[in-house]
Amino acid sequence: MANLIAYFSRADENYVSGTLKWLETGNTEVIAGMIQQLTGGVLFPIQPVQPYAKDYNTCIAQAQADQRRDARPELRAWPEGVEAYDTIYLGYPNYWGTMPMAVFTFLEHLDVTGKIIYPFCTHEGSGMGRSEADLRRLCPGAEVKPGLAIVGARVDQAEETVRKWLNQNKEAG
Incomplete structure (x- = not known):
């Protein structure tokens, strides 16, 4: 079974544990890298032509x-x-309860019919928000599985959580 790991992530200045912090690698990219190491999947960064500003505000x-x-x-x-x-x-990352708009672009331009989608997000307290429901609405021909939400400030300690989520998905699928 071939796996694609598509992700939107933003480095630069981010909100982490109640303060602004400069990140060399975005939190979601860190998790995507863990998934790649554990599954052997192909990484694909979702990048808008016009990137967001480097400063958080x-x-x-x-x-x-x-x-x-x-x-x-x-x-x-x-x-x-x-x-x-x-x-x-x-x-x-969870942007106000859902996915960044670039992810909407990505999903609306690809045929994901018959695919299994495992969403994962990083956040600072809002979990998956309504993103799973948005995914099901955008991708009616795909099977959207329960997602994994990781607090951005804790991505460096998330490997075991990611591993357990991947193993649960293997056992369920």
Whole structure:
């Protein structure tokens, strides 16, 4: 079974444990890397052509404006051969209760019919939000499995949690 690990992640200045902190690697990318190491899947970063600002406050203003107008930002690239993947691990930070708008763009432009989607998100207290329901609405032909929510400030200690989630998915699937 071929696995694609598609993720949106943002490094730079982020909100972590109640304070602003500079991240060399975004939290969601850290988790995507763990999933790649444990599954051997293919990593694919979801990147908008126009990236968000590096400073946190400008970034959240831009992201909220995108969400308010239901934007679909253009993406830099698309994964090749999506039809070859049976399973998609889909990662994103929780942006106001759901996925960043670039993830909506990604999902709306790919045919995920018949695929199994395992969502995972990073957050600072809001969990999966309504993202699983949004995924089911956007991808009616796919099977959306229960997601994994990891607190961003704890991604460096999340490998065992990720491993357990992957093993539960293997046993259930």
